[in-house]
Amino acid sequence: MKYDFKKIEKKWQKKWEQEKVFEVEVEKRKKKYTIIEMFPYPSGEGLHMGHALNYTIGDVFARFKRMKGFNVFYPMGFDSFGLPAENAAIKVKEHPKKYTQRAINNYIKQQKALGLSYDWSKILSTSEPEYYKWNQFWFLKFLEKGLVYRKKSFVNWCSKCKTVLANEQVQGGRCWRHEDTEVEIKQLEQWFIKTTAYADELLDCIDNLKWPDKIKTMQKNWIGKSHGIEIDFEVENSDKTTISNVVIVHGCPGDEEKAMNPKTRTYDKHWIPWIKNKLEKKEIKVFTPLMPEPWKANYSQWKKEFDKLNVNGKSVLIGHSCGCAFLVRWLGETKKKIKKLILVAPWKIAQSGNAEEEFYNYEIDESIKSRIDEIVIFTSNDEEEDGKKSVKIFNKLIGGEIIELKNHGHFTLGDMGTEEFPELLSKIVGNKSWPIFTTRPDTLFGVTFMVVSAQHPNLMELVTDNQKKDVEKFLKKIKSVSAKEMENLEKIGVFTGSYAINPVTKNKVPIYSGNFVVADYGSGMVMAVPAHDQRDFEFAKKYGIEIKQVINCEEINKKAHIGKGKLINSDKFNGLDNEKAKQEITNFLIKNKLGRKKVQYKLKDWLVSRQRYWGTPIPVVYCDKCGIVPVPEKNLPIVLPDKVKFGKGNPLETNKAFVSVKCPICRGNAKRETDTMDTFFDSSWYYLRYSDNKNRNLAFDKKKVEYWLPVDQYIGGAEHACMHLIYARFFTKALRDLGFLKFDEPFLKLFNQGMLHGPDGEKMSKSKGNIINPDEVSEKYGMDSARFFLLALALPDKSRDWSEEGIQGSSKFLKKILDYFNNVKIGKSNVKIESKLNKIIKEVTTQIENFKYNLAIIKIRDLFNSLSSEESKDVLEKSLKLLHPFCPHITEELWEKIKGKGFISLSRWPEADEKKIDENLDKQEELIKKLKSDIEKIKKLTGHHRRTPRARNALQGAKKNPKIYVYVLPNELKTYQEVEEINLYAVNDKNKYDPENKSKKVKPNRPGIYLE
């Protein structure tokens, strides 16, 4: 019979939709099960068969869990912001909004045609203001909490995407979207999210997740936690010890210090005496002038005092707090040239400062930065708000490097908890000390050189005039290396001219710049121990650097010695086992304040700003007076303007109406941020929004989120291991700490589906022309056939190739089932089939539970193949149910036929009845099968149809169409009873007819056969 699959599919898809079969609501009493597939980016090209496979894998699971009695939450949405829409807009001149809407509509249509059981009422799309309003909301919350910050740093830029990229989006030095495009390193100011704040928790929770091990290890490696020690190495650059003097201007204390004597007052204390002492030991002249009446500081009085000092082009000026305000004003007025200006916790806000108002109220002269070699501003994460504002004010006009330290408050003794301020010291003397991270302190005595990253921002500070040419040549050379060569690049480097001093041996070792050191891991410089590190070894061999053995082993010739051993050449640590030495040396360094224990992560903060249009606008404005100002929550969403000009850079920049705004604080003129958010921001929390997708007042209702989330089963590709999946985990934790969520992890279980390749075994792509279109397949064979075929092909997490014959086979099988149900007589079933059915129910249930769909399908095939022309209604129903998750349409159709009403989609999954399972029946069946096949063979060889040469041979000496006698053991008589066209005897049968004594050879399960 012919079947109109398309008609059946349409019929049921319509019914499911009309009767809202898959729509769910919070039902406190029912156990929920949430299944979410990574939502797609709606591409204009529509779905191909590979997508169909991905969704079907989830759908089978959802249908199964639903039948198992769970309140199944299975929504779908669209990750609709993103570059392709914008690029299409530029190319075909269609607005991204239109393009996206069209693509989404097409997706929905296609997805519905696949027979997926989504609850479409929960749909969302990230490019709608109702959604991205909450992106902006989260951004502001993060900002408040200090989880978002803006920083100038070295970032990755893709020239094709025309935007910066997050670390996670750079793969092997290339853009994740453009495998042929090497990213450029640029120094830019960008927005970052402090994912590193959760590095430890992200790492620790991984083990509790039921995720594929592969993904778990990938994430662990990405976070890359390692324990080690940071050792301070003094760095010497003979060219740069050219400071004539250092002047430190203290801040302004409150009135209470007026009466205090020099011993008890604090304003010229905290780190000032310490730094003075340190510098004087290095024979640097230090002035720490006491300014007149600092509790009511007056600029001209201070100036009089200050002018007494010899400030010249080689001076370093340091200010603390309002001392900074003084220095900047003084530098502006006198137009003096100096070497360095260092502002420590600067202050420029009159209302909250201790000095007279006129002291602060002056215009900063921007030109001073042209007269100073280096400007540095120190601040702290826990500085007061006005202090932070002051930093921004100074930085905006005179620039300079901002160094934010942790828990230093206003850099007074109480705030810092110590008078030591080594960061300042190193800034004054020009990075005189570098902290070096190592996990091998046991080899410290074997350090024979240092290597600093060629990309390090402070590299040039180490380079002496003599070496400048060489270094520049080297930098040029490594820049021209193509991405391909990067893969097994030779380690090369160049001497910088500077030396480092080993803190324990006091040996002077050369500092090289090398292409194999990562700039932003550790401090960007490594201590090299060529005897015990392969990389260092190669480098040392190449440049003829000394190789000093410190762990006892054989002569080192071709390879470094990496393993264990006892220490040698290591002074008082000699003879120690190297593992033991690690601890001892670490303790020694800590005791002598030469180093500290350090945990180092590979994970970096997430760069979220993008210089593109089609994304969520970042909700801040830049005000000339107030600096960076967050947009008040009540003004959200900041809607992306429709009317923009595409083509040159970010269209938002040229949109005046969007850019020019009033400052929310001072009402003055301000500029809106034109960067948009990385679309991974959108996808970091969409699963939460599903639970309450229409809420206009909240991102989601707490009760709804708490019922439906976290996701029980998440399904998606492995390519997101270190991107989406880390961001989403971070988000969940951050929102938890902001009080929005109660759980720690978004996705309890994760399944990675495999990929569907084209018939040629290649990845499906338009350019290869091997794309299989689901619409066409469904037209030809029906969607159920396609689903059945795709899932039968391989384990769902393995990749597979599409094949036309394959789907024909599946289609045949389904037709057979339809035929069978059209002809089957409903009556009684025998014990055998009952046993088989129950056994298979048991197997299929666990197989689906464990995503072994292909094995489940094998069993289901076996089951249907064993059904006879008459079966009980119960057997038929249960069999259909087993098939339903895979082939939802035809099973609904057949269900209607035998049951008359209701949806099989909503029926209960069958339970296996253990009592009915009889293992022996199976074995018996096999024996019969074997005997039947033997008889078949004999008949063929002796019958009329002998067309093969073999059959002709075999016939010699045998009668045509002989009678067949079969002898079995008496207890097996019953087993073989049903084999037709033979004469069956038990070996001890009285009536036996056995001229050749065949019965003597009969063994258990092995009948004897005699032909007459």
Add this chain to the structure above:
RNA sequence: GCGAGGGUGCUGGAGUGGUCAAACAGGAUGGACUCAAAAUCCAUUAGCUUAGUGCUUACGCAGGUUCGAAUCCUGUCCCUCGCACCA
């Protein structure tokens, strides 16, 4: 280089100590049906041999453990995926 997972018949892919020449499917070959084809059904599909039981060779390669290995162990080669100079 490191980490993870693999290598089974013509193909996809089951199988983790005997019941395995190896599920299930696809392909191929032969047969039944038919005037013929498609569809359907049946059989065969490592080699030799027998009516049948039998024998030989096989689960990347080479060894080992065992009464017995696709399955356990050791070494080795190859493939796929991920990270990539992380100190």
